[in-house]
Amino acid sequence: MIRIAAVGDVHVDEDVVGRFRPALEELPDCADVLLLAGDLTRHGTESEARCVAREFGGLGVPVITVLGNHDHQCDQVPQVVKVLEDAGITVLEGTGMVLECTGGRLGVAGVKGFGGGFAGRCASDFGEPEMKAFVRTTNESAEALGKALREMECDLLVALTHYSPVPDTLAGEPLEIYPFLGSYQLGQAIDSAPTALALHGHAHAGTERGTTPGGVRVRNVAHPVIKQAYSIFHLGDHLE
Ligand SMILES: [Fe+2]
Numbered sequence: 001m002i003r004i005a006a007v008g009d010v011h012v013d014e015d016v017v018g019r020f021r022p023a024l025e026e027l028p029d030c031a032d033v034l035l036l037a038g039d040l041t042r043h044g045t046e047s048e049a050r051c052v053a054r055e056f057g058g059l060g061v062p063v064i065t066v067l068g069n070h071d072h073q074c075d076q077v078p079q080v081v082k083v084l085e086d087a088g089i090t091v092l093e094g095t096g097m098v099l100e101c102t103g104g105r106l107g108v109a110g111v112k113g114f115g116g117g118f119a120g121r122c123a124s125d126f127g128e129p130e131m132k133a134f135v136r137t138t139n140e141s142a143e144a145l146g147k148a149l150r151e152m153e154c155d156l157l158v159a160l161t162h163y164s165p166v167p168d169t170l171a172g173e174p175l176e177i178y179p180f181l182g183s184y185q186l187g188q189a190i191d192s193a194p195t196a197l198a199l200h201g202h203a204h205a206g207t208e209r210g211t212t213p214g215g216v217r218v219r220n221v222a223h224p225v226i227k228q229a230y231s232i233f234h235l236g237d238h239l240e
Helices: 046-056 077-086 129-149 177-182 184-191
Strands: 002-008 033-037 061-068 089-091 095-101 103-111 156-161 197-200 208-213 219-222 231-235
Touching: 002 103, 002 156, 002 197, 033 103, 033 197, 046 077, 046 089, 061 103, 061 129, 077 089, 089 095, 095 129, 129 156, 129 184, 156 177, 156 184
Parallel strands: 002 033, 033 061, 061 089, 103 156, 156 197, 197 219
Antiparallel strands: 002 231, 095 103, 208 219
């Protein structure tokens, strides 16, 4: 059995430092890894990233993250990534990593993802260059995730995104903003590999549980949804 702790959308700044830490200190007793589903910061500044590093760095378990849209806001992504990686936090973007856990080899492939919408109600690669660029961003992001998932050599495969791969976990959000919360292409990427679990954030008013068209379990771990420092998933014979 492999034990995965996960949370997204923690939006850390000075005033949040210390709020998660007591629960995080308990991770070595209950999880093999902590996965963060993006939106670690409020505006993606280097100083906010330093707060994230203080809160989520130096834990007794590996920490793997993707960035979210908020982490891009101030165009300081390289600085944010460096601060996080200096704190021992692995940042995935169209990439993956394999962890040797007691219960087997865990492969985590991650990408921020992007919007675009879902079957029958999605943006299409047609018309103005701006619309084509929007859809191209979505497609490239999903293709990178799918490639990273398919290349992983492991016993259990997990997909980590910020944007949602399915509409199920958006239930509770206004329908009008679904196209800005995720895209079906991410779901297709997840279904292109033997993925055991897909984790995402971004949809603060969404719902915890969903499934891809191919039957992969999806969990929205945005902090406002799970209402705890992290959720724990036990992967092995069955998913809890
Ligand atoms: Fe977000």
